[in-house]
Amino acid sequence: MSNTAISVTDLSKRYGNQVAVSHATFEVPLGTICGFVGPNGSGKTTTMRMLLGLITPTGGTGEILGESIKHPEKYLPRVGAMIEGPAFYPALSGKENLNVLATLGGFSTDRVQGLLEQVGLGDRGKSKFKTYSLGMKQRLGIAAALLPNPKLLMLDEPTNGLDPEGIQEVRALLRSLANNGTSVFVSSHLLSELELISDYLVMLRKGEVVFTGKMTDLMLSQQPVIIAKTNDENDLVKVLAIAQNAGHQATIRDGAVHVQGPADWAQVLNRAAFDAGITLSQLTPQLPNLEETFFEMTGEK
Amino acid sequence: MWNVAFAELRKLRRPTLLFGTMGAVVFFSALFSSLLFLLIDSPDGNSDRGRMVGREVLSLATGGVQGFNSVGGFLGIIALCVFAAQTAQEYTYGTLRNLLVRQPGRLRILLGKLVAMKIFALLMIVLSAIVSITTSVILAPSAKVPTDLWFNADGRHAIFTSFINIIISVIGFGIIGMVMGLLLRSPISAISFGILWLLIIENLLIAVKNSLEHWLPGAQLSAIAAGGASRVNATGVTYSHALLVGGIYVAIGAAVASFLFVRRDVAN
Numbered sequence: 393m394s395n396t397a398i399s400v401t402d403l404s405k406r407y408g409n410q411v412a413v414s415h416a417t418f419e420v421p422l423g424t425i426c427g428f429v430g431p432n433g434s435g436k437t438t439t440m441r442m443l444l445g446l447i448t449p450t451g452g453t454g455e456i457l458g459e460s461i462k463h464p465e466k467y468l469p470r471v472g473a474m475i476e477g478p479a480f481y482p483a484l485s486g487k488e489n490l491n492v493l494a495t496l497g498g499f500s501t502d503r504v505q506g507l508l509e510q511v512g513l514g515d516r517g518k519s520k521f522k523t524y525s526l527g528m529k530q531r532l533g534i535a536a537a538l539l540p541n542p543k544l545l546m547l548d549e550p551t552n553g554l555d556p557e558g559i560q561e562v563r564a565l566l567r568s569l570a571n572n573g574t575s576v577f578v579s580s581h582l583l584s585e586l587e588l589i590s591d592y593l594v595m596l597r598k599g600e601v602v603f604t605g606k607m608t609d610l611m612l613s614q615q616p617v618i619i620a621k622t623n624d625e626n627d628l629v630k631v632l633a634i635a636q637n638a639g640h641q642a643t644i645r646d647g648a649v650h651v652q653g654p655a656d657w658a659q660v661l662n663r664a665a666f667d668a669g670i671t672l673s674q675l676t677p678q679l680p681n682l683e684e685t686f687f688e689m690t691g692e693k
Numbered sequence: 694m695w696n697v698a699f700a701e702l703r704k705l706r707r708p709t710l711l712f713g714t715m716g717a718v719v720f721f722s723a724l725f726s727s728l729l730f731l732l733i734d735s736p737d738g739n740s741d742r743g744r745m746v747g748r749e750v751l752s753l754a755t756g757g758v759q760g761f762n763s764v765g766g767f768l769g770i771i772a773l774c775v776f777a778a779q780t781a782q783e784y785t786y787g788t789l790r791n792l793l794v795r796q797p798g799r800l801r802i803l804l805g806k807l808v809a810m811k812i813f814a815l816l817m818i819v820l821s822a823i824v825s826i827t828t829s830v831i832l833a834p835s836a837k838v839p840t841d842l843w844f845n846a847d848g849r850h851a852i853f854t855s856f857i858n859i860i861i862s863v864i865g866f867g868i869i870g871m872v873m874g875l876l877l878r879s880p881i882s883a884i885s886f887g888i889l890w891l892l893i894i895e896n897l898l899i900a901v902k903n904s905l906e907h908w909l910p911g912a913q914l915s916a917i918a919a920g921g922a923s924r925v926n927a928t929g930v931t932y933s934h935a936l937l938v939g940g941i942y943v944a945i946g947a948a949v950a951s952f953l954f955v956r957r958d959v960a961n
Contacts, residue, residue, distance in 0.1 A: 441790075441958075441959070441960070444790075444793075444794055445793065445797050446790055446793055446794075446959040446960075447958035447959065447960060464797040465797040465798060468794055468795070468797050471794070473794050475790065476787070476790075477787075479786055479787030479788045479790065479791060480786070480791075481704060481782075481786060481788060482786070483707055483709060484707060488703065488707075491703055492700045492703045492704060493700070493795055495696060495700040495703060496696055496697060496700035496792060496795045496796050497696070498696050536791065539795075540795075
């Protein structure tokens with residue numbers, strides 16, 4: 393049996409002359425939470441649509457839970473999905489909307505109330521969907537995705553419109569699902585959220601995969617930044633000169649010198665500053681966070 | 694396919710749609726049948742397009758279903774609207790992607806929806822038949838129309854035949870609505886275009902050139918509902934001709950729409 397929840401090779405989608413996804417190749421191991429990131433229009437939703445059989449790839453191959461994406465009927469009963477926001481019938485209640493989907497998929501409608509409670513809509517299940525707030529709609533979308541008790545959950549921006557408490561609940565829910573063996577493939581523009589929950593990461597830029605692998609590998613591969621502060625602000629320029637003369641890129645930002653370089657170069661900087669009669673009040677090697685890494689890799693900022 | 698049909702029925706049974714539609718069916722069935730008897734002596738006619746249906750005709754074994762036959766075409770328009778809206782709204786609400794994720798067999802989705810909507814249409818027709826015939830029975834004595842032949846063997850046969858013809862016609866209209874919904878992907882566009890074509894454009898074309906009544910889809914389906922020639926000035930669309938030509942229209946429309954539905958990317 394395959395150890396991957398998702399595996400795609402050279403997956404491409406072209407609309408006329410416009411390339412939406414170009415030769416995407418990546419794998420998502422079973423039982424992990426995989427963040428799927430990329431700027432707007434980078435091809436995330438198109439990729440998800442291809443994986444769900446909603447649109448036909450113009451090239452490449454893929455497998456979901458060991459089955460070819462050419463036969464979505466073989467794996468979709470084990471997949472839960474919410475893409476491009478929650479879409480339901482406005483005149484039906486949340487519960488009735490889930491009943492429709494449960495009946496359609498051949499699942500027991502007995503699960504519906506439990507799912508509504510799981511996503512915090514237990515007492516609003518009988519209200520019409522059109523009366524829901526954005527956050528409630530999002531929760532209903534997640535409940536719908538959980539209907540088949542999925543082995544793979546694909547969520548597109550699941551925290552859109554949720555308040556901080558809701559975001560925290562979704563994070564806990566995804567972690568608990570992953571702990572119980574569900575693979576989660578989730579896109580979000582809240583990179584700090586993905587950084588907190590993702591084990592794996594697939595990063596897209598202009599339809600191309602620019603990184604795929606473990607989140608820790610990505611973060612460790614990034615050049616750390618050494619942040620140095622001085623007691624006397626006039627000394628910042630001197631510290632900047634020391635770093636630049638040593639061949640490092642450095643800038644003064646927010647009252648501190650930011651030097652790109654390996655963490656152990658902090659000791660060298662400390663000694664050089666001491667020799668120059670400068671007292672450093674802070675000297676911290678720091679890895680860039682996912683957001684900074686994302687901007688660095690996608691060239692978005 | 695049955696899962697899709699049951700899921701669709703859950704949507705169709707929502708009170709506003711179910712009671713709204715059935716309310717319209719009851720109202721118009723009662724109205725069409727009432728006018729036949731209340732305006733029986735009116736020089737302006739008592740049936741659609743000023744047609745006069747006299748006591749002699751209403752006294753026949755087929756008299757009990759005259760009102761039901763008159764409302765048949767209208768039931769077709771209701772079916773067209775319901776089928777078109779139920780199909781096209783999946784695009785406008787974006788719910789089609791949910792359906793396809795839960796049921797990737799696209800033809801199964803179409804067939805399941807069609808089955809559910811046929812059940813809905815059948816309910817409409819049964820209700821209409823009951824209301825039309827009951828109204829006719831109630832109003833016949835005051836219009837001095839004898840009802841002795843309405844429920845004998847010939848009368849029952851007439852009821853059965855009308856029922857079947859109207860089912861065929863209504864489902865034909867419904868499938869055209871569904872095709873419009875699939876092609877135009879917007880309930881308003883699908884319903885507007887369908888009604889505009891059937892109620893206005895076809896009638897204008899037929900007024901300009903009478904022989905077109907033999908070839909236009911709405912005219913064929915109306916002729917089926919009426920059990921043969923449907924218009925006063927008709928040069929005679931026979932039932933078998935209407936069934937053949939109407940069937941060809943419905944089959945071609947359904948085939949094209951199904952092909953597009955199965956092949957088309959779902960990108961909204």
